[in-house]
Amino acid sequence: MTILVTGGAGFIGGNFVLDWLAGFDEPVVNVDKLTYAGNLDTLKALEGDTRHVFVRADIGDREVIGRLLAEHKPRAVINFAAESHVDRSIHGPGDFIQTNVVGTFNLLESVRAYWNDLSADEKAAFRFLHVSTDEVYGTLEANDPPFSETNTYEPNSPYSASKAASDHLVRAWHHTYGLPVLTTNCSNNYGPYHFPEKLIPLVILNALNGKPLPIYGDGQQIRDWLYVKDHCSAIRRVLEAGKVGETYNVGGWNEKANLDVVKTICGLLDELQPRADGQGYAEQITYVTDRPGHDRRYAIDARKLERELGWKPAETFESGIRKTVEWYLTNQAWVQNVTSGAYREWVSTQYGA
Template identity: 85%
Template sequence: MAILVTGGAGFIGGNFVLDWLAAHDETVVNLDKLTYAGNLQTLASLQGNPRHVFVQGDIGDRELVAGLLAQYQPRAVLNFAAESHVDRSIHGPGDFIHTNVLGTFNLLESVRAYWGELPAAEKQAFRFLHVSTDEVYGTLSPQDPPFAEHNRYEPNSPYSASKAASDHLVRAWHHTYGLPVLTTNCSNNYGPYHFPEKLIPLVILNALAGKPLPIYGDGQQVRDWLYVKDHCSAIRRVLAAGKLGETYNVGGWNEKTNLGVVRSICGLLDELRPRTDGQPYASQITYVQDRPGHDRRYAIDARKLERELGWLPAETFDSGIRKTVQWYLDNQHWVAGVTSGSYRDWLSQQYGA
């Protein structure tokens, strides 16, 4: 038995592959294009593991995907592959349309052809699980209830619009062709192996390097934070027991302002790795111009997942952020491997010198 994971060298996909192989006997065929955010160092512990088959390639390459499906006969395909950074989508939306929309379309067509030829029992058992984001729902005011699965889509960035389009394609392939799909929409993830363009790893690394800690606008944007290992456990649960054609929102029940998150990180670093001059890391906080179309608040109502499938997150924000900060302190070699010259150029472009 095998599963095919796309985007399995990225942040969430990489954590999923590591957790899956630690708990299951099934082979993972891991297809990743290895763009800037794909990192084989994340999977270094799997080197030589015969149950991890890594293939570098694009989900839009139908010939490649068809060959992998025919060779390994997976019982499920889990699609993590995506361009995922809002700031990058503002500067270069074309890549997001190519991967998140066209790539998902081509992947669906490859999987549909494979699934259509399976024997009856295998066809019935097969699943296609599409991993998406809460950003497809748009933004919330402070008084609004959290996003539920019935909220309409109102994406506000090129990234979220491309993910919304991919969600619609997955839904349509189920209702039109009968493809057995499941969709998850998650809140902001954090944890080990997170590429340091995102808020939490960026703040940790900048703080340790004595650099400014950039905060967009007034820092009062609210996000629901989900520890990545909890997200992976939710995906495993949806894959095992989710109702075909359904969407499940995955959240951590941890609404925090961006400024509050940064101050929490600073407090942990003050405790775990104090500055040599005795000053608090919070003194490095710097406010920068807000990004265009910045959504004010996201929040996830994950009660459907709890009610129907019995899932709850294991980590609070306090426990998860402590584990995350400690992981970055303990894994500076991984950090050094991803902070390339091109990444530093991007930081300079986005946040100023």
């Protein structure tokens, strides 16, 4: 048996592949376009591991995806591939439409063609698991209940709109064509191997380099934080036992304001790697103009996943954020390589433009 993972050199996908092969012998065909956020350094531990087959390709390339499906005959496809940074989507929405909407459409069509040719038993056992975000639900007021799977979709950024569109495509391919799909909508992930454009790795990197720690607006935007290893375990559980056609929200039960997250990171750095001048890292906090359409609060109600499949997160925010800060302190070579341009130059040499 084999699974095919798209976006498996990205943050969440890379962690999923590493965790999967640490716990199972089932091979992984890993497809990633290797945009700026895809990083083969994340997968270095798998060099020489015959269970891991990496292919640089776009999920929208039907010829390549069709060939891989025919050759490896996976029992499941797990789709992590996506453009995922809200700020980038505001400045350049076209890439998000191309990857998240058109790319998902082409991937679904490739998988549908493959699935149609399977035997009856193989068809019944096959799964297409689509990984999405809580941002498709829009924003919450302070006293609103957390997002459940029945919330109306109200995306507010080009990123969340493109992910909402992809969710709708997945749903339609199930209801129209019978493709056996599963969808997960997760809250904000954090943890090892996170590209330093997102809040937590950016704050850690900037703090250590003596740079300002940028806080949008008043810093009171609230997010539910999910440790990436917990997210990976949830996806494994949904793949194993999820009901075809269903959506499962994955959350960490950790609502925190952005400012509090940054101050927590500063406190951990003060403890683990104090500044040479004796000052606290919180001195570097700087408030910047809020971004357009910034959602005020996200929160995930993950009770369905716990009730029906018995999953709940293993990490609290306090335990997860400590592990994350410690990882970045002990893996500075990974950070420097991915941010210096050396990694991009290597990819260009290895794979072409």
